[in-house]
Amino acid sequence: MMIEWIGFFLLVIGLLFFTVGNVGVVRYEDVYLRLQCASKSLTFGFCSIVLAAGILSEDPSTLVKACVAVAFQFITAPISAHVIAHAAVKRRLRPAHLHAEEDIPETTTQDEVEKPKVDELASGGGAAPAAGG
Amino acid sequence: MATPVPSFLAPIVQLIFFLVFVLCLAGLMLRFFQGRTALDRLVIFESFVLGVLSLTAFYGLVVGTTLFMDVILLFSIVGFLSTVAAARFVENGDIFDDD
Numbered sequence: 001m002m003i004e005w006i007g008f009f010l011l012v013i014g015l016l017f018f019t020v021g022n023v024g025v026v027r028y029e030d031v032y033l034r035l036q037c038a039s040k041s042l043t044f045g046f047c048s049i050v051l052a053a054g055i056l057s058e059d060p061s062t063l064v065k066a067c068v069a070v071a072f073q074f075i076t077a078p079i080s081a082h083v084i085a086h087a088a089v090k091r092r093l094r095p096a097h098l099h100a101e102e103d104i105p106e107t108t109t110q111d112e113v114e115k116p117k118v119d120e121l122a123s124g125g126g127a128a129p130a131a132g133g
Numbered sequence: 134m135a136t137p138v139p140s141f142l143a144p145i146v147q148l149i150f151f152l153v154f155v156l157c158l159a160g161l162m163l164r165f166f167q168g169r170t171a172l173d174r175l176v177i178f179e180s181f182v183l184g185v186l187s188l189t190a191f192y193g194l195v196v197g198t199t200l201f202m203d204v205i206l207l208f209s210i211v212g213f214l215s216t217v218a219a220a221r222f223v224e225n226g227d228i229f230d231d232d
Binding site: 004007008011014015018019021022023025026029031034035037038042043045046049050052053054056057058059061062065066068069072073076079080083084086087088090091093 | 136137139140141150153154157160161163164169170172173175176177179180183184186187190191193194199201202203205206209210213216217220221223224225
């Protein structure tokens with residue numbers, strides 16, 4: 001009886017988070033805003049529903065499989081969100097609420113940042129820094 | 134193997150749960166077809182995979198079998214790999230870059 005109450009609670013919480021995350025994914029107008037919902041709310045809803053299914057089945061092996069699925073989802077959701085956001089920044093997609101005169105920076109990833117040359121740093125002690133940037 | 138269906142899952146509760154799932158997935162599908170960029174569609178694809186996985190778990194609970202948990206494990210792996218591969222393909226036109 002107690003197990004059924006726990007399962008019902010987890011199921012309702014999971015469905016609530018799932019619905020809220022889906023509304024966010026559908027109604028936001030930007031990749032970066034959509035990633036919020038897709039990687040946090042939907043993951044939590046999925047984990048709650050799968051844990052409810054594992055608990056309510058009253059089978060230890062099924063519960064272990066549900067825990068493995070939840071752990072896998074907790075590991076892989078940030079990775080896929082990071083890959084998608086990295087691709088979006090590298091393609092220079094604009095956030096929706098950025099002002100018109102602003103622009104996302106030229107050098108966005110770490111390997112594209114122009115490193116200062118060593119001899120310039122060593123020789124030009126008091127000289128003016130190179131123009132541009 | 135068969136497990137007992139929990140007693141709170143009356144048919145009207147099942148109907149409400151399935152209706153919520155179907156409405157969410159239909160909204161995602163509509164947004165998928167009018168998404169702006171490829172990465173929007175990729176995010177929507179990822180959330181669609183999560184929705185189908187949740188629906189699979191709930192359906193296994195309703196039917197009273199535990200076979201769907203293996204399906205959930207395998208399909209989550211496939212969804213993750215396809216998301217990463219498609220994102221890398223969108224990013225630099227190649228999945229395995231050698232730099």
